[in-house]
Amino acid sequence: MKVYFDNAATTPLLPEVRDAMLPFLGEAFGNPSSLHDWGDAARMDVDKAREQVARLIGATKPEEVIFTSCGTESNNFAIKGIALAQQSKGKHIIISAVEHFSVLHSARTMEKLGFELTLVPVDKYGVVDPDDIRKNIRKDTILVSVMHANGEVGTIEPIKEIGKITRENNIVFHTDAVATAGYIPIDVKELGVDALSLAGSQFYGPKGSGALWMRRGVRIMPLLDGGTQEGGRRAGTENVPAIVGLGKAAELAMADMAARAEHLTFLRDRLLNEMPSKVDHVVVTGHPTNRVPWNASFTVEFIEGESMLMMLNAKGVAVSSGSACTSKALKASHVLIAMCLSHELSQGSLLFGIGIDNKPEDVDYVLEEMPPIVDRLRQMSPLYSKFVKASKGGK
Amino acid sequence: MPVYSAKVMEHFTNPRNVGEIENPDGIGEEGNPVCGDMMTFYIKVKDNRLDDVKFKTFGCGAAIAVSSMVSEMAKGKTIEEALKITPQLVADELEGLPKQKFHCSNLGAQALHKAIEDYLSKKKGGTH
Numbered sequence: 297m298k299v300y301f302d303n304a305a306t307t308p309l310l311p312e313v314r315d316a317m318l319p320f321l322g323e324a325f326g327n328p329s330s331l332h333d334w335g336d337a338a339r340m341d342v343d344k345a346r347e348q349v350a351r352l353i354g355a356t357k358p359e360e361v362i363f364t365s366c367g368t369e370s371n372n373f374a375i376k377g378i379a380l381a382q383q384s385k386g387k388h389i390i391i392s393a394v395e396h397f398s399v400l401h402s403a404r405t406m407e408k409l410g411f412e413l414t415l416v417p418v419d420k421y422g423v424v425d426p427d428d429i430r431k432n433i434r435k436d437t438i439l440v441s442v443m444h445a446n447g448e449v450g451t452i453e454p455i456k457e458i459g460k461i462t463r464e465n466n467i468v469f470h471t472d473a474v475a476t477a478g479y480i481p482i483d484v485k486e487l488g489v490d491a492l493s494l495a496g497s498q499f500y501g502p503k504g505s506g507a508l509w510m511r512r513g514v515r516i517m518p519l520l521d522g523g524t525q526e527g528g529r530r531a532g533t534e535n536v537p538a539i540v541g542l543g544k545a546a547e548l549a550m551a552d553m554a555a556r557a558e559h560l561t562f563l564r565d566r567l568l569n570e571m572p573s574k575v576d577h578v579v580v581t582g583h584p585t586n587r588v589p590w591n592a593s594f595t596v597e598f599i600e601g602e603s604m605l606m607m608l609n610a611k612g613v614a615v616s617s618g619s620a621c622t623s624k625a626l627k628a629s630h631v632l633i634a635m636c637l638s639h640e641l642s643q644g645s646l647l648f649g650i651g652i653d654n655k656p657e658d659v660d661y662v663l664e665e666m667p668p669i670v671d672r673l674r675q676m677s678p679l680y681s682k683f684v685k686a687s688k689g690g691k
Numbered sequence: 692m693p694v695y696s697a698k699v700m701e702h703f704t705n706p707r708n709v710g711e712i713e714n715p716d717g718i719g720e721e722g723n724p725v726c727g728d729m730m731t732f733y734i735k736v737k738d739n740r741l742d743d744v745k746f747k748t749f750g751c752g753a754a755i756a757v758s759s760m761v762s763e764m765a766k767g768k769t770i771e772e773a774l775k776i777t778p779q780l781v782a783d784e785l786e787g788l789p790k791q792k793f794h795c796s797n798l799g800a801q802a803l804h805k806a807i808e809d810y811l812s813k814k815k816g817g818t819h
């Protein structure tokens with residue numbers, strides 16, 4: 297049996313999305329900037345995709361959507377571009393401690409360029425307290441960035457509440473919605489954000505597609521200079537197939553959102569509820585209920601994530617982990633550490649990214665395969681034998 | 692997941708000598724300063740030879756394969772021979788390790804050497 301539970305890494309391309317893209321890999325190869333029929337054909341579909349993406353996030357002006365190459369670019373663009381454009385007003389940036397590396401590292405780069413950075417903490421569920429944002433605002437604060445939801449642990453952040461605070465203080469507010477776009481309803485006005493990032497590869501669109509929505513009037517400095525594509529905010533010939541695919545994925549996500557969410561939530565809650573009863577000493581990470589429908593994340597005590605991944609993979613199951621051993625940098629996930637998980641616990645991190653193609657049988661299979669894998673690894677674990685001895689001694 | 696050699700995968704899938712020894716002659720516990728993981732080696736010595744070697748490991752796939760390989764390499768060797776097992780030798784026997792996993796092979800050799808040192812210091816110290 298093959299079970300793909302790594303939709304946190306990327307989702308498959310929907311056949312309808314691929315079909316929408318195909319003409320643009322063939323006869324419809326024109327450059328949208330060109331002034332002839334070939335150009336017109338491409339431009340029309342790029343414009344349509346812009347409307348589709350705008351609709352997904354409740355934006356009334358499609359021209360506020362800037363197409364990018366991925367979520368990482370959108371986040372880089374937002375943090376660096378907005379900070380650079382606002383620097384005459386101040387040089388202080390606030391982000392949360394659990395942001396994706398593309399936000400965190402962009403902010404660190406700005407720090408090296410003379411900006412000041414404040415990281416606001418999260419509670420044990422990974423939730424930012426809006427009050428912490430308020431307390432850290434200074435006269436020279438120009439940008440706040442807090443993700444809509446965290447992809448590693450699923451927790452949804454109180455964006456609306458933070459948006460109220462940033463508006464009162466006239467500060468640009470960006471949110472990374474890569475984990476939520478296409479999964480839960482988004483209305484940029486209601487959220488009170490000024491900029492929002494999303495990525496096609498996370499909701500059944502193509503890799504190499506992304507968008508940054510920016511409220512009209514918010515100033516941003518382009519990272520790519522050149523022609524006047526994307527309203528002069530991002531130069532370079534448009535990646536038309538990817539843009540069209542992103543648009544189609546947005547349209548489909550919008551149309552199916554409720555049904556998809558119901559299906560994903562059902563599978564997620566089965567994993568969240570049944571895993572701890574199948575395997576001892578498993579802790580759910582992230583918020584127990586206020587989380588994205590596709591994310592079920594855990595830590596398994598006394599064992600390490602990579603070895604679990606390898607054993608699951610041998611059984612045909614694909615998942616991911618935030619353990620230090622699985623990361624190239626050999627560092628435990630900054631998200632789990634920010635949630636005050638011990639190093640040992642974070643080593644046992646396991647993330648199930650559920651997809652719309654997954655079936656209840658996939659959950660059954662995983663729930664059946666997990667206990668013997670955990671058992672085997674615990675038999676090898678010195679931490680587990682110490683624990684067993686200590687609890688026996690205690691009796 | 693890093694790309695592991697067939698040998699690493701084989702030892703990971705069927706690790707040899709997992710477990711603990713009751714009343715061992717030496718115990719060596721080593722923490723991995725890089726990723727925070729842990730390995731414990733147990734040895735039983737007879738006529739200056741490692742009569743039995745067992746291990747427990749909390750760590751990645753490479754760490755498990757390394758401990759299994761170290762235990763296999765050490766078993767039956769004299770104390771002096773076992774002390775010559777280096778991380779490089781272990782990695783070579785495993786047909787190589789990905790670069791970012793080399794530190795896991797340090798852990799194995801060090802934990803074994805610690806167990807031997809433990810044995811030697813006990814021997815010096817008295818009867819048991």
Ligand code: FES
Pocket residue numbers: 620621622626723726727728729749750751752753754792795
């Ligand atoms: S034990 Fe952590 S990377 Fe090998």
